[in-house]
Amino acid sequence: MSLLGVDLATVLELGQDHLLLAGVPLLVGLALAIPLGWLATRRGWLYPPLVAGTGLLYTIPSLALFILLPGFLGTRILDPVNVLVAMTVYTLALLTRTVADALLSVPGHVRQAATAMGYGPARRFLAVDLPLAVPVISAGLRVAAVSNVSIVSVAALVGVSQLGSLFTDGFNRNAMGPIVVGVIGCVVLAVLFDLVILLVTRLLTPWKVSAS
Amino acid sequence: MADVLAWLTDPANWSGQGGIPAQALAHLRYSVIALLLACLVAVPLGLYVGHTGRGRVVAVNIAGAFRAIPSLGVLFIAVLLLLPRLRGELAFEAPSIIVLVLLAVPPVLSGVYAGIEQVDPAARDAAHGMGMRPWQVLAQVEVPCALPLAIAGIRSGMLQIIATATIAAVVGLGGLGRFLIDGQAVRDYPQMAGGALLVAALALGTDLVLGLAQRAVVSPGLTGGTGLRARSATALDRRLARG
């Protein structure tokens, strides 16, 4: 079966690669951003360097990062690990600030009430602060997910195969079909991420009538 | 890494038409032109949407949808569509620049309208109540108050442009991206990495300049100046904690 001259099995395979290259860094980045963001709110002086520092990483253009990482990691340039690390860096850059701001947005009276009820700092963070920060973190995660999907496609230029490979393939053969299929694939993937994040957010924040 | 340093310090790479300064300037030129064109479209549109609240939903959705569309794909589509229709020198540059503009419009637009939208309604009401005409409210209150978010949007649009201009070397656009793409073609990693470092430096430098510009034009009353507000806030916190 084929779609606009592209074999459907190939599309699915590339889509799966794309999903992993964009999705795994999203989870790893989030897992790293939570403690970093927490640190930035706990120690006020750490907030500017952490947020500005991770923000600087975000300014590095993706193609440049894909090319530079092998130099630091000792990997080969075609290695998908470079892309995974680069996408984790971007996710982290975006989410550290989001997590910090989300935690700061938890109302002080709620936090004080929790402390007054006898929550220790660690339990209060897990049971009160973090759940209440979910809506804001989720909004940041949605942005990160969509931009990850788009950026990953650039990795086709350094030869890492995913949906972006359809772009280079189509361009080299002067064929519009594969490029359009690739764009559609990316958009579908982005929407998929968005829906999953929305769904999980809704499950995590049953007190919100609609998570948006 | 030593090879990268060697490539970066080789005088031969710093002269001539394809040299580092020439390519950096070309990169900057495309980027600035694209940013200005994007602002030309996005700023008035953002002011309109923010000031009137009309078309807000459309603006939000377009901005969101554009983020999902991969820039590389759009770039290739633009080239395949436009290249046969264009002639002369412009033929190679125009499709890329159109894409650069297209990608920078959403962040600038959403920055401007979000900036206008978050202006304190009480300040806006007071401005009208004091007898400002609508354009005076816009120019004297809404725009100055929107600057932090608007410039943030412009900065992120500029980063998007610089990144995409790098990629556009694949379709023949000049600029620092040439070193990355040409280096890859001949498997010259030092040239690729050297170029990548230059691109990163260009992006950081441009963002820094825009950041300084932001500091210069945004009223300290909106940012809390040099931590004065932050200091008074912590003082307040301490007072509350004690009380």
Place this chain on the structure above:
Amino acid sequence: MIRLEGVGKRYPDGTVAVDDLSLEAPRGRITVLVGPSGCGKTTTLRMINRMVEPTSGRILVDGEDTAGMDAARLRRSIGYVIQHAGLFPHRTVLGNVMTVPRLHGWSRARARERAREVLELVGLEPAHARRYPSQLSGGQQQRVGVARALAADPDVLLMDEPFSAVDPVVRGGLQQEFLALQERLGTTIVLVTHDIDEAIRLGHRIAVLREGGTLAQFSSPADLLAHPADDFVADFVGADRGYRALSFQRAQVPIHAEQPLREGTGHAPGSGEAWRLVIDADGRPLGWRHTDDPEERLRLGGTLAQQDGTLRSMLDAALSAPSGRGVVVDDRGVLVGTVRADEVLRAIQQAPRPTGDTVRTAEGTE
């Protein structure tokens, strides 16, 4: 003078915010619009400077129909103060206050000079002029808001809940200063509040509006307390309105001579009273001392009533003194004598119920 003639505001969806409202805000006085939320008081206020356009009736400022004026020009001639001050966060305090003079086309230098004057007028230190609104407290911001509204020396000032966002502790002082300022400048003021106490405290004339935007009563504060027009007004004014009405009644209460102790002197023989009032060298009361108290502690007495004060202040003085004798002083604070609670009550019983032309007194100065 501001005159509303059958003014109404009906929105396209059919909701009526204000219905056929007629009232007159006299020149140089404070007129308060008060009522529950949804009574159209803010809409009424905003129709005066045409922030909201009336759909029926007309509004006259000094005899001129506002509908025929240029809206922006009209607004520049009317000061406007709102709840959260609405200061421009990007402008310094001075820049904020300079706004309207600049809109009038004054030179920067003249506007700056005028801004400094009004800031002083509202009691802000010159050091604040260079600050930004975010660096000020809520009370200071509200002062700047008032200064900004007064900068172009308007004859009319519209105020929408000007004190409700301010800390209650600060509010009393601000209201007091506001009254003094109004008296000094003679500005015609229309003020909106949801707080009946504030209305009674500040207003020369009070318009009580009810839901649906109709006028329930328009009268002096004393009259409002004594003769509420209907159940709605009586309910809105509150259950203790009778007591509060005493604030507007002058007293005919016998003042008894007191034999005070001068500060520093020991037991003075004579009076046989258990409680003795202690005064300072100038004759100002300091407090009460019980003759049986071996430590001779001075009990700081209750409130003081002015010689020509109201029944409420006399009653309060009598009730708050440990001796049961309310201390009355003259306008220099020197002891005149004391009043007894039972005699104040008798005076209250005999006092005529107030009518519309009772003089308003500022309660806090008593």
